[in-house]
Amino acid sequence: MIRLYNTLTRNKEPFETVVPGKVGIYLCGPTVYKESHIGHMVGPVIFDTIKRFLIYSGYQVTWVVNITDVDDKLIGQQHERGIPMSEIAEEMTIDYLNNLRALGVDQIDHMPKATEHMPGIIEFTQSLIAKGFAYASGGDVFFDVTKDPSYGKLSNRNAEDQQGEGGGAASKKRNSGDFALWKSAKPGEPAWDSPWGRGRPGWHIECSAMSKALLGETFDIHGGGLDLMVPHHENELAQSQCCHDKPMVKYWLHNGLLRKGESAGKIGGRSDRDPLPADAGGKLSRSGGAGGLADEIARLTGERIRFFLLRTHYRSTVIFGDDGLEEAAKSLESFYGYFERFHKISKQRYFNLAAPQTRKEGDSVKGDEPLLKGVQQLRANFLEKMDDDFNTGGAIAELFDFIRELNKFANENNLDRFAEVKPDEFKQVFADPQVKTLVKATTVLRELTLMLGLFRSTPAKRSGGDSLSPKLMDLFVALRAEARAKKDFATGDRIRSGLTEIGVTLEDKKGVTEWRAGGSS
RNA sequence: GGGGCUGUAGCCAAGUGGCUAAGGCAGCGGAUUGCAAAUCCGCCAUCGUGAGUUCGACUCUCACCAGCCCCUCCA
Numbered sequence: 001m002i003r004l005y006n007t008l009t010r011n012k013e014p015f016e017t018v019v020p021g022k023v024g025i026y027l028c029g030p031t032v033y034k035e036s037h038i039g040h041m042v043g044p045v046i047f048d049t050i051k052r053f054l055i056y057s058g059y060q061v062t063w064v065v066n067i068t069d070v071d072d073k074l075i076g077q078q079h080e081r082g083i084p085m086s087e088i089a090e091e092m093t094i095d096y097l098n099n100l101r102a103l104g105v106d107q108i109d110h111m112p113k114a115t116e117h118m119p120g121i122i123e124f125t126q127s128l129i130a131k132g133f134a135y136a137s138g139g140d141v142f143f144d145v146t147k148d149p150s151y152g153k154l155s156n157r158n159a160e161d162q163q164g165e166g167g168g169a170a171s172k173k174r175n176s177g178d179f180a181l182w183k184s185a186k187p188g189e190p191a192w193d194s195p196w197g198r199g200r201p202g203w204h205i206e207c208s209a210m211s212k213a214l215l216g217e218t219f220d221i222h223g224g225g226l227d228l229m230v231p232h233h234e235n236e237l238a239q240s241q242c243c244h245d246k247p248m249v250k251y252w253l254h255n256g257l258l259r260k261g262e263s264a265g266k267i268g269g270r271s272d273r274d275p276l277p278a279d280a281g282g283k284l285s286r287s288g289g290a291g292g293l294a295d296e297i298a299r300l301t302g303e304r305i306r307f308f309l310l311r312t313h314y315r316s317t318v319i320f321g322d323d324g325l326e327e328a329a330k331s332l333e334s335f336y337g338y339f340e341r342f343h344k345i346s347k348q349r350y351f352n353l354a355a356p357q358t359r360k361e362g363d364s365v366k367g368d369e370p371l372l373k374g375v376q377q378l379r380a381n382f383l384e385k386m387d388d389d390f391n392t393g394g395a396i397a398e399l400f401d402f403i404r405e406l407n408k409f410a411n412e413n414n415l416d417r418f419a420e421v422k423p424d425e426f427k428q429v430f431a432d433p434q435v436k437t438l439v440k441a442t443t444v445l446r447e448l449t450l451m452l453g454l455f456r457s458t459p460a461k462r463s464g465g466d467s468l469s470p471k472l473m474d475l476f477v478a479l480r481a482e483a484r485a486k487k488d489f490a491t492g493d494r495i496r497s498g499l500t501e502i503g504v505t506l507e508d509k510k511g512v513t514e515w516r517a518g519g520s521s
Numbered sequence: 522g523g524g525g526c527u528g529u530a531g532c533c534a535a536g537u538g539g540c541u542a543a544g545g546c547a548g549c550g551g552a553u554u555g556c557a558a559a560u561c562c563g564c565c566a567u568c569g570u571g572a573g574u575u576c577g578a579c580u581c582u583c584a585c586c587a588g589c590c591c592c593u594c595c596a
Contacts, residue, residue, distance in 0.1 A: 010525095030596065040596045073594070157524055157592075203594095225596035230524085232595090256526085257590070285595055311545080312534070317527075317589065327533065327546050334545090337559070381543090385535080394535045397544035407560055411553095416560095489555060496557070507558045516558090 024219035032092035102302035139184030261321035
């Protein structure tokens with residue numbers, strides 16, 4: 001049974017969908033006024049994983065991520081850059097989509113834009129006015145927070161504690177905590193016709209209108225960064241609930257925020273003895289200059305970032321820094337190393353293994369071999385962790401045990417001997433019972449890593465560079481082999497240590513020497 | 522001031538009212554290796570502090586200490 005932590009109740013609750021077998025998920029996406037930063041990827045990566053897991057568990061899932069393409073910041077950019085808001089939005093949406101793709105996020109079903117839902121937004125606003133929850137005032141429309149007795153329940157605050165936006169609009173409001181559903185346009189600002197004159201939607205109303213349009217009045221999961229809880233989600237919740245007179249969302253999920261740090265230590269828990277390094281900390285924000293994610297991905301690879309994010313529970317605060325990233329890279333090497341070994345032995349690519357797509361299908365994979373029994377136990381552990389509020393960190397831990405079991409099996413049965421089999425003899429490899437067992441067990445691993453959206457295809461960069469390098473390496477390896485054949489180990493070691501210095505690792509396996517470049521960058 | 526979160530080994534990080542407190546990185550010892558690398562085996566924490574509840578707490582309660590986030594735009 002799946003359980004998840006609901007921000008609304010501050011408890012882990014059993015997962016029961018509104019409609020049996022179906023799940024609707026709404027995740028708050030970015031305002032596309034500048035390039036995205038790594039923080040924007042946390043929600044998408046975890047929800048991409050959640051969706052994969054839910055599908056695997058037998059649900060039919062619809063996932064919506066909105067794009068906010070009209071808002072004050074966009075207007076600010078329009079003025080600053082002298083380009084129409086729509087062009088900026090388009091440019092930054094492309095940037096966002098590229099980043100998502102690089103991190104393996106491809107499960108989103110709908111990406112609605114605010115500007116394409118104006119009728120729904122206006123209708124929603126009218127409805128709130130008609131029901132007495134909102135009022136028009138000087139071309140603006142505000143939600144009256146005093147009309148909603150449960151206002152503030154998500155963050156457990158009183159309406160009085162909310163500051164509201166103040167500023168120029170303050171004089172038009174009844175209460176300082178009231179927030180805008182519709183904002184009148186100043187000259188030169190993008191605007192749409194409405195019953196209250198030309199203007200644009202407030203920040204929160206689009207999510208209420210679009211989630212209603214695509215997922216219905218009550219849907220299952222609403223996600224977003226912790227920083228959106230106040231006031232964005234609080235206001236969304238108030239609008240939708242007052243408009244429909246029924247709960248908007250069953251489960252509110254909030255992911256923790258990333259902080260930036262170069263060589264940062266852990267956050268908290270250091271008490272008196274070990275204060276946070278000075279270069280750690282600092283929140284990520286575009287207004288604070290964060291961005292350039294595309295470059296970062298190019299430097300680190302999307303898979304490493306995805307793995308890094310999934311290592312930790314989604315609700316934790318995480319410091320995004322080189323220490324953690326390097327550790328993630330080393331961890332990934334264990335997996336990549338095994339995948340290569342697996343290929344040499346079995347002649348099959350891990351990335352091509354056809355694994356069970358559903359839990360039920362996977363349950364039916366059984367075997368009496370000790371390896372398979374062990375692997376099934378690890379799989380069960382893995383799924384138990386995922387069932388428990390999508391504990392990807394705990395689940396990944398099981399994967400390391402997986403790799404160890406697999407390597408051990410290969411060691412104990414000396415399966416590396418198959419690496420030297422010539423292509424015309426592959427038949428005997430395929431027929432070998434132990435190889436078959438290894439393939440079967442590895443397929444179970446594949447089943448699980450696919451769910452995390454990891455190791456879906458050949459790693460982007462494992463060995464380095466241009467076409468000349470392999471040829472040069474062959475030469476070095478050959479020279480070293482000659483030296484070693486003559487017991488001239490000094491020369492052999494000289495070659496190896498020299499290569500190590502420039503980042504190339506040599507591995508002497510039975511009969512052959514392999515080399516590896518790159519690794520962590 | 523108000524609302525929340527966190528504090529587990531050198532570092533990162535799961536988890537539980539009572540079996541040996543996951544896993545990773547680093548380190549140490551061993552198998553293997555000409556030596557390495559890779560792989561495998563083993564070692565490495567009493568869970569911020571104090572008090573309470575309990576037969577029993579790291580896990581529950583309270584206090585304290587430390588850190589972080591939100592209450593302004595923010596994934």
